[in-house]
Amino acid sequence: MTEGKEVEILRARQLASSLALPIFLVDPHGDRLYYNEQAEAVLGYRFAETGAMPALEWATIFRPYDEQGKPIAPEQLPLMIALTRRQPARSTFWIKGMDGRERHIEVMAIPLVGQAARFLGAMALFWEV
Amino acid sequence: MTRVVLWGTRGSIAAPGPDTARYGGNTSCVEVQGDEGTILLLDAGTGLRRLGASLPRRLRRVDVLLTHLHMDHIQGLGFFAPLHDPHVEVHIWGPASVTQSLYARLTRYLSPPIFPVRLRDLPRLPVLHEVPAARCDIGEFCVSTCLVCHPDPTVGYRIEAPNGVIAYLPEHEPALGAKKFPLSRQWTSGYTLAAQADMLLHDTQYTLAEYAERVGWGHSAVEHSFAFAALAEVKRLVPFHHDPAHSDDDLDRLYAQAVATLKPPFNVTPAMEGAVLELGGGR
Numbered sequence: 001m002t003e004g005k006e007v008e009i010l011r012a013r014q015l016a017s018s019l020a021l022p023i024f025l026v027d028p029h030g031d032r033l034y035y036n037e038q039a040e041a042v043l044g045y046r047f048a049e050t051g052a053m054p055a056l057e058w059a060t061i062f063r064p065y066d067e068q069g070k071p072i073a074p075e076q077l078p079l080m081i082a083l084t085r086r087q088p089a090r091s092t093f094w095i096k097g098m099d100g101r102e103r104h105i106e107v108m109a110i111p112l113v114g115q116a117a118r119f120l121g122a123m124a125l126f127w128e129v
Numbered sequence: 130m131t132r133v134v135l136w137g138t139r140g141s142i143a144a145p146g147p148d149t150a151r152y153g154g155n156t157s158c159v160e161v162q163g164d165e166g167t168i169l170l171l172d173a174g175t176g177l178r179r180l181g182a183s184l185p186r187r188l189r190r191v192d193v194l195l196t197h198l199h200m201d202h203i204q205g206l207g208f209f210a211p212l213h214d215p216h217v218e219v220h221i222w223g224p225a226s227v228t229q230s231l232y233a234r235l236t237r238y239l240s241p242p243i244f245p246v247r248l249r250d251l252p253r254l255p256v257l258h259e260v261p262a263a264r265c266d267i268g269e270f271c272v273s274t275c276l277v278c279h280p281d282p283t284v285g286y287r288i289e290a291p292n293g294v295i296a297y298l299p300e301h302e303p304a305l306g307a308k309k310f311p312l313s314r315q316w317t318s319g320y321t322l323a324a325q326a327d328m329l330l331h332d333t334q335y336t337l338a339e340y341a342e343r344v345g346w347g348h349s350a351v352e353h354s355f356a357f358a359a360l361a362e363v364k365r366l367v368p369f370h371h372d373p374a375h376s377d378d379d380l381d382r383l384y385a386q387a388v389a390t391l392k393p394p395f396n397v398t399p400a401m402e403g404a405v406l407e408l409g410g411g412r
Contacts, residue, residue: 004320005315006275015306018306115276
């Protein structure tokens with residue numbers, strides 16, 4: 001039987017799909033669950049084409065780097081900080097989208113804690129600066 | 130044979146009167162009777178008062194499974210005879226909030242000025258269980274819960290009986306936010322509870338036109354419920370939680386039209402107060 005997503009995650013996706021902000025959702029393991037249409041424009045790829053993806057894969061696929069051009073380790077990305085430390089995190093850095101375009105983005109990430117303190121993953125809001 | 134007795138089928142507020150006499154005016158309350166004498170009560174709407182009076186005198190335990198604490202699902206508690214009988218152990222299962230326990234939330238109704246009798250003044254305190262919780266056995270039933278899409282903490286129930294599965298989602302808006310409903314099984318609220326159930330009691334409060342004006346209120350249009358039931362591959366859909374503004378004639382027309390148009394691959398038995406449904410098939 002297919003396991004359904006937790007209702008808080010369903011609602012987070014509903015929220016993401018109705019906002020104009022690019023939003024990225026991951027599960028407690030950091031595996032990507034969903035990103036909205038606005039995020040597709042920034043990341044350069046459609047969710048329907050990439051689908052769900054393990055944490056290590058998505059964290060490196062966009063090749064994030066800092067203002068000096070140095071690669072950023074996955075564990076230093078706001079979304080990974082929100083996941084591992086379970087606290088909000090914010091950062092500005094560069095990515096190379098899957099369409100090959102380089103983008104300067106600002107990211108804010110928050111841990112998602114559901115009813116009965118269940119840890120459900122994290123959500124990142126980001127936009128080009 | 131597991132029997133499902135419908136004591137209240139109306140949504141939102143009790144709606145007694147000549148126009149609603151057949152489908153009934155009492156709010157959500159369903160009795161599930163097991164072969165071995167276990168009795169589960171699904172929600173405690175106004176139908177609970179009559180139900181309480183009908184229970185066998187020898188009964189020593191009864192479990193009330195609340196989906197959420199909106200008034201139309203708990204109003205019957207104050208008038209539930211077993212709560213005033215020290216010989217009956219009443220177990221109440223329901224969702225806590227992120228800030229308040231189930232006990233604290235129930236006392237908001239069961240205390241003055243809303244109600245004259247405090248929960249703590251009952252002759253025997255009910256045993257409270259917060260959900261969602263791990264699967265558990267209650268008598269011959271195995272009960273699973275999970276949060277579903279509805280304002281405020283709300284769960285649905287999946288009850289596995291020796292002879293079949295009942296899914297109970299009386300207030301549920303799985304179509305919320307979906308551009309095209311249904312989405313995949315994984316991304317549909319309540320799917321796991323309803324999957325391949327023998328009997329699904331599901332919210333059918335609105336017509337599509339009414340739903341368009343009430344998106345986010347936590348309910349389904351009839352068409353959404355049919356689509357949800359098809360996605361979950363249930364054997365029988367029991368349209369439930371009728372809008373208080375819908376008369377018997379409206380409901381006859383609404384469900385006949387839905388069956389004729391949508392040609393569902395499952396049986397449809399619109400919920401009528403007083404109906405007794407039997408659960409068949411395998412577990």
